[in-house]
Amino acid sequence: MTGMDEQARLNAIWQRIVSDMKQVVRDFSITQRELHTAGDYLNRLGQSSMCRSLIDVALAMTSVDATGGSSRGTRQNLEGPYHRAHPHRADGVLCEGGAPAGMPSLLMTGRVRDVETGEPLPGARLDFWQADSNGTYDRAGNHLRGIVTTDADGRYVVHTVLPNDYSEHDNDPIGELFRAMGKHNTRAAHIHLKASIDGRVLLTTQIFMPTSDFLKTDYVEGAVSDDLIVALEVDGDGYRGQFDIVLDRRGASA
Ligand SMILES: [Fe+2]
Structure with missing residues (x-):
């Protein structure tokens, strides 16, 4: 996209946002005092560095669906704020310092395939990160x-613990907004995944746990879908999960 194209696109987007917001002001007869209350809220939001998170919560799933991503393969989903560079796990064990006491284990396996040919994809890099069984991330x-890598048959194995639902934004302006709206701020239990081949990220998604009580009401609207819920069965004191991944190698980087 050239500089002029970008400027024209930005102008069009800005004019549309202002035009649509003017209609909201008319429809609700919003007063100047209420506008200033909104401005004060946005100032608090900016001071707490939460603008990006609020935009994610409100609009990122719409963006994921509108821009398609790799729409022909496994559905894309929010990256969220907690990804960073992770170590490679040759043995597939994500727990550091042994299995955490009192948390149900989860053995997750699956196969990575190409959406076009259905062929298994060896050497795919699967980058996982998740909350623990108390809903806490190691930050x-x-x-x-x-990170685990698929074997010659495109299979992967991950030894971890069952993630739990977690609430966030309890003490920041996003939580303030949700309380004012009478909404909860809990995410359905999930494992984040970024899949790449030859250094190209082809999929960024979240794998949801059927054990969650928040699959129908995840506060990020549109995040949960049936195809992203792992098949889970009880295995001793823990669980065994099966989740296959389909990648579109022609897809744009997510
Ligand atoms: Fe998360």
Whole structure:
């Protein structure tokens, strides 16, 4: 896209946003005082560095669906704020320091295939990160984070724990907005996944747990879909899950 094209696109988007918001002001007869209350809220949102998160919560799933991504393969989903560079896990074990006590284990397996040919894809890089069974992310270390590579048959194995639902934004302006709207701020339990081949990211998604109580009401509207829910069965004190991944190698980087 050239500089002029970009400027024309930006102008068109800005004019449309202002035009649509003017209609909201008319429809609800919004007063100047209410506009200033909204401005004060946006100032608090910016001061807490939460603007990007609020845009994600409100609009990112719409963007994922509108821009398609690899619409022919496994459905794309939010990346969220917690991804970073992760270590490679040759043994597929995401837990650091042994299996955490009191948390149900999860053995997740599956096969990665090409959407075009159906052929298994060896050497695909699967980058996982997730909350633990208390709904907590390791934000400093690499516990429950790691990269596995598919074998010659396109298969992968991950040893981890069952993630739990988690609430976020309890003490920031996003939580303030949700409380004002009478909405909860809980995410359905999920494992994040970024899949790449030859250094190209082809899929960024979330794999949801059927054990969650929030599959129907995840506060990120549109995030959960049936095709992203892992098939799970009880296995001793833990669980065994099966989730196959389909990649579109012609797809744009997610
Ligand atoms: Fe998450």
